[in-house]
Amino acid sequence: MNRNSRKILISYVLMVVVLVVFFFVSVGLGSADIKIKDIVKSLVSTDEVLLGKIIISIRLPRIIAAIVLGGALATSGVLLQIFFGNPIAGPYVLGISSGAKLIVALVMVFLLSKGVYINSIGMVSAAFVGSLISMGFVMLLANKVRNMSFLVVCGVMIGYICSAITEFVIAFADDSNIVNLHNWSLGSFSGITWGNVVISLIVVVVTLGCVFLLSKPIGAYQMGEAYARNMGVNIKRLRILLILLSSILSATVTAFAGPISFVGIAVPHIMKSIMKTAKPIIMVPATFLGGAIITLFCDGVARTAFAPRELSISAITAIGLAPVVIYLIVKRREGSNV
Amino acid sequence: MSRGIDLQALTVGYKNPVISEATFNVEPGQIVALIGPNGAGKSTVLKTITRQLQKLDGTVYLQGMDEANMTEDDVAKLLSMVMTERIHPELMSCYDVVATGRYPYTGRLGNLRKEDHKTIDEAINLVGASEIIDKDFMKISDGQKQRVMLARAICQEPEVLVLDEPTSFLDIQFKIDILSVIKRLAKEKNIAVLMSIHELEFVPAIADFVVAVDEGRVVKVGSPEQVITGKQIQSLYHMEENTGDVLVKSLWEYAKGLKELLANK
Numbered sequence: 001m002n003r004n005s006r007k008i009l010i011s012y013v014l015m016v017v018v019l020v021v022f023f024f025v026s027v028g029l030g031s032a033d034i035k036i037k038d039i040v041k042s043l044v045s046t047d048e049v050l051l052g053k054i055i056i057s058i059r060l061p062r063i064i065a066a067i068v069l070g071g072a073l074a075t076s077g078v079l080l081q082i083f084f085g086n087p088i089a090g091p092y093v094l095g096i097s098s099g100a101k102l103i104v105a106l107v108m109v110f111l112l113s114k115g116v117y118i119n120s121i122g123m124v125s126a127a128f129v130g131s132l133i134s135m136g137f138v139m140l141l142a143n144k145v146r147n148m149s150f151l152v153v154c155g156v157m158i159g160y161i162c163s164a165i166t167e168f169v170i171a172f173a174d175d176s177n178i179v180n181l182h183n184w185s186l187g188s189f190s191g192i193t194w195g196n197v198v199i200s201l202i203v204v205v206v207t208l209g210c211v212f213l214l215s216k217p218i219g220a221y222q223m224g225e226a227y228a229r230n231m232g233v234n235i236k237r238l239r240i241l242l243i244l245l246s247s248i249l250s251a252t253v254t255a256f257a258g259p260i261s262f263v264g265i266a267v268p269h270i271m272k273s274i275m276k277t278a279k280p281i282i283m284v285p286a287t288f289l290g291g292a293i294i295t296l297f298c299d300g301v302a303r304t305a306f307a308p309r310e311l312s313i314s315a316i317t318a319i320g321l322a323p324v325v326i327y328l329i330v331k332r333r334e335g336s337n338v
Numbered sequence: 339m340s341r342g343i344d345l346q347a348l349t350v351g352y353k354n355p356v357i358s359e360a361t362f363n364v365e366p367g368q369i370v371a372l373i374g375p376n377g378a379g380k381s382t383v384l385k386t387i388t389r390q391l392q393k394l395d396g397t398v399y400l401q402g403m404d405e406a407n408m409t410e411d412d413v414a415k416l417l418s419m420v421m422t423e424r425i426h427p428e429l430m431s432c433y434d435v436v437a438t439g440r441y442p443y444t445g446r447l448g449n450l451r452k453e454d455h456k457t458i459d460e461a462i463n464l465v466g467a468s469e470i471i472d473k474d475f476m477k478i479s480d481g482q483k484q485r486v487m488l489a490r491a492i493c494q495e496p497e498v499l500v501l502d503e504p505t506s507f508l509d510i511q512f513k514i515d516i517l518s519v520i521k522r523l524a525k526e527k528n529i530a531v532l533m534s535i536h537e538l539e540f541v542p543a544i545a546d547f548v549v550a551v552d553e554g555r556v557v558k559v560g561s562p563e564q565v566i567t568g569k570q571i572q573s574l575y576h577m578e579e580n581t582g583d584v585l586v587k588s589l590w591e592y593a594k595g596l597k598e599l600l601a602n603k
Contacts, residue, residue, distance in 0.1 A: 085426075216448035220441055224425045226390050231441035231494070232414030278428040281447060 008282055011274055015289040019067070022296050026063045027055060029304050057194075063296065065192040065200060069257050070295020071288035072204045072249040074271075075211060077264025078287045079246035082218055082280075083239065086148050087328060090264030091131070091250035094151070095158030097259035099134025100127035100251050101185055102162040102169075108181065109173045120199040120255075127251035134158055135247055163259075187258040187314035189299050196256045203252045208288065211245055214238070215280040222278060260295070261314040262321035267291045269328055294321070339402040342366045342530025343387065343417075343498045348396035350379065350386040355394055357383055360556045362549050364530040366497065369520065371545035372534040373565075375575050378551045380534035381422070384502050387532070388419045401497060414442040418494035420487045421502045426476065432486045433471040436462055439493035461493035465519050481512030488519060492527075499523065501533035505540065513537070514596070517544050518603040542566055542593035543600055550574050566590070 077090040091097045107126040111118050118126070141154045163185075170181050183190065211218075217238050220228040229235050253260060271286045272278055298316040305311065340363040347359040356379035364370045372380045385391040387398055389405070398405040400416050418439065427435060439461070440454045450458075462468050465485040470478055475486065484504065491499060504520065505513040521544060524531045535541060541548055541562055548565040550558040552574050558565050566589065572582025 213446065216441070216444070216446065219448060220438060222430075223427055223435070223438055224423060226388070226419075226421055226423055227425060227438070229390060229410065230388055230414060230417070230419050231438060232409075232411040233441075234410050272429060276429060278430065279434075 004276065008275055008277070012286065012289070015286070015293060019289060019293050019296070022293060022300070023063060023067070026066075026296060026300050027059055029300060061192050061194050061197045062189045062299070064197050065256060066189050066296045066299040067292040068197070068200050068204050069189075069253045070260075070263060070299075071292040072200075072207070073253045073260055073263045073295065074267035074287045074291025075208065075284060076246045076249035076253070077291075078268040078280075078283060079211065079218075079242050079249070080264070081268055082221060083242045083246065084142060084151060085224075086151060087269065088148065088152055088265055088325060089155075090262070090266075091246070091253075092159070092259055092261045092264055093325075094134070094138050094155030095160075095162060096131045096134045096138070096155075096247065096250055097254045098159040098162035098166070099137075100130035100254035101259050102166045103127065103130030103133070104255055105166045105169050105181060105185065109169055112173070120196050123255035124199060124203060124252050127255035128248060130162075131247040131251040131254070132243075134162065135243055139243075159259075183310075183312070184258040186312035187260045187317075188302070188310070188312050189257050190303070190310060192256055200252055200256060203248065207245055207248050207252075208284070210241070211284055212281075214241060214245075215284060218242070218280040222280075257313070259314065261318045262325060263291055263295055263298075263317055265328075266321035266324040267294055269324065270294075339399060340365055340530075341401055341497075342368065343532060344399035344402070345383075345387075346397045346399065348383070348386065348398060349394040350382045350391065351394050352382075352391070355554065357551055358555055359396065360549075360551070361396075362547075362556065362559050364498070364532050364547075366530050367524055367528045368546045369524045369531040369533065369544055370547045370549060371541045371562075372532065372549050372551065373536075373538065373541065373574070374551040374557075379554070380551060381502055383551070384419070384421070384500050384532070384534060388417065388421075388500055389413065411442055414494065416496060417498045417500065418491040418496040419500040419502070420484070420491050420504055422506070425487075428476075430475050431472055432467060432475050432478065432482075433458065433462070435475045435486050436467075436471070436489045436493055439490040442494065457493045457495065458489075461489040464492060464522070465489045466515065481508045481515075484508060484512065484516060485519075488516065492523065496529060498530045498532070501531065503534050503536060506536055513540070514599060514603075517596075518600050520544065521600060538566065538571065539589045539592040540596065542590060543596040562593075 073091065080089040080091065080094065081087055104123055104126045107122070108118050137158055138151065138155055142151050166185055170185060217233045220231045220233045221238060225235055250264065267290045268283070268287050271283060271290045275282055275286050277283065298320060299313050301316045302311040302313045342364045344363040345360050347361055349355050349358045351357070360383060372383065374380055382391065386393050400408065400413065405413060437450060437458050440450060440458065441448065444450060444454060462471055465488050467482065467485045467489055470482055475483065501520070504516055508516065517540060520531060523529050545562055548560060548562050549556055550565055550570065557574065558570060566586060568583030568586040571586055
C-alpha cells in the first residue's frame with residue numbers, strides 16, 4: 001500500500017470514528033428531554049421508560065436523518081460540481097433546493113386544503129419535480145453564458161424567487177398544520193418521523209449505489225467532455241444520469257429537512273483537501289461521510305446551543321461553511337488550483 | 339479500404355458545411371498533415387472524426403468499419419486524440435492523467451491491473467515524461483502537458499491517432515521532441531496519424547502525405563513535394579504574387595535540417 005492510499009484509509013477510519021462519537025453524543029445531548037419530561041411526567045411512571053421513548057421516537061430518527069440526508073446533500077453537491085465543471089455549484093446556491101421547497105409547499109398546501117395529508121413518497125416526488133424545474137432553468141442559463149459566477153448569481157436569484165413564492169403560499173394558507181411548514185422551509189430536522197427516515201434511507205442508499213457504480217465515467221468526465229467521449233463515455237447518458245441522481249439526492253433532503261445551505265458546496269472541497277484527490281471512487285464515499293458528520297454536528301448545535309429555542313440548521317451551516325465558500329472563490333480569483 | 343482511417347465524401351460543419359466532401363485516407367504507419375489557413379476548418383474535420391461534432395454527410399471508416407455504427411467503446415479502442423482544448427483536472431498527477439487512457443480496457447470501477455500499469459509506464463517512457471509523473475498536472479509547463487497528453491493517447495493503444503496542432507505554443511525544443519515521438523509512434527507501432535499543423539516548415543520533415551484545405555473543401559492531397567510548392571502555398575494562404583517561391587525555398591532548407599535532427603534522435 002503506498003503512502004497516499006494509507007492516508008486515505010486512515011482518513012476514512014477517522015471519519016467513521018468521529019461519526020460514531022457524534023452519534024452517541026447527539027443521542028445523549030438535547031434540550032427537549034427536560035421539557036417533555038416535565039410535561040409528560042404525570043402520564044408515565046418511570047423516567048427510564050420515558051427517556052427511552054424520547055430517544056427512540058424523537059431523537060434517533062432525527063439523528064439518523066441528519067446522517068443520511070447530510071451525506072446525500074454533500075454527494076448531490078459533488079455531482080453538480082462535476083456536471084457544471086464549477087467548484088462553487090451546489091443544490092442550495094443553484095436554487096435547486098428552493099425549487100424543491102416551493103413545489104413541496106404548493107403540493108402540501110393544495111392537498112391539505114382538500115383534507116389530504118401528503119405521505120413521504122409524495123413529498124420526495126414533489127421535491128424531485130421542483131428540483132428538476134429549477135435545474136432546467138439553471139441549465140438553460142448555463143448554456144447561454146458559460147461563466148462560473150454568472151451561473152451562481154442566476155441560481156441565487158432563482159432561489160430567492162422560489163423562496164418568496166413559498167413564503168406567500170405559507171403566509172396565505174390558514175391551516176394550523178401549515179405553521180410547521182415555516183420551520184421546515186428554513187431548514188430543520190425537527191419533527192422527522194421513522195417513516196421519513198425509512199424512505200430517505202431507501203432512496204439515498206439506492207441512489208448512492210448508482211453514483212458509486214458511475215465513478216468510472218464520472219472520473220473520465222472530470223477530464224473534460226471531449227476526452228471523456230474519446231475514452232468511450234456516452235456523454236449524453238452520463239449527463240442525464242448526473243442530473244437525475246443529484247436531483248433525487250437533494251430532493252430527498254429538501255422533502256424532509258427543507259433547504260440546508262452550503263453543505264453541498266463546501267463539504268466536497270473540504271474532503272478533496274483532506275483526501276488530496278478528486279477521484280470519484282474515493283471522493284463519493286468520503287463526501288457522504290463528511291456531509292453526514294458536518295450535518296449531524298450542525299443539527300446538534302441547532303437544537304442545543306440556545307435550548308430550548310431551536311435554530312434553523314441553515315443558520316448554523318451558513319456560519320460554519322459560507323466562509324469556506326468565500327475562501328474558495330478568493331482562491332480561484334488568485335488563479336490557484338482549488 | 340484503408341486499415342487506418344478513411345474519409346469518404348465527408349462533409350463537416352456546424353449548421354452549414356465548413357468543409358464539404360473531403361475524401362482522403364491515412365494508412366497504418368503513415369503521418370498525414372492537415373494544412374490550411376486559420377479558420378479553414380482543420381479542427382472541424384478532426385472534431386468530426388473524433389465524434390465531438392456530428393458529421394453533416396459522408397462516412398468515416400475506421401479499419402474499414404463505418405464509425406457511425408460503432409459504439410463509443412469500440413471507437414475508443416481504435417482511435418485516440420490530443421486536442422487543443424486545455425483540460426483542468428483537479429488534484430491529478432501526470433500519472434493519473436496518462437492512466438485515463440486505459441479507460442476502455444479497465445473494469446466496471448476502473449481499477450488498474452498490472453498490465454495497465456505496464457502500458458502506462460511504457461507510454462510515459464516513450465514521450466520522455468518519466469521525471470514528472472508524480473507532479474500535479476496543473477503545475478507543469480505547457481510543453482510537458484502536451485507530452486503527458488500524448489502519453490495518455492498512446493496508452494489508449496489506438497490504431498489511429500488524431501492530433502490537433504500538437505506543436506503549437508511550444509518552444510522549439512519541445513516541438514522537436516513531440517515531432518520525434520509522433521514519428522516513432524507511426525513507424526514503430528504502425529499507428530495511422532492524422533494531425534493538423536500550422537508550422538509548414540515541419541511538414542516535409544514529418545509527413546508522408548499532406549492534405550490542404552481551404553474555402554470549404556480539400557484543395558490538394560499529395561506528398562509534401564507535391565503540395566508544399568511555391569504556387570500551392572501562395573494560393574492556399576492567399577499570399578502576394580511571387581512570394582510563395584521565396585518562402586517555400588527557405589522552408590525546404592529548414593525542413594532538411596529538421597529531418598536530420600529527427601533522424602538522429
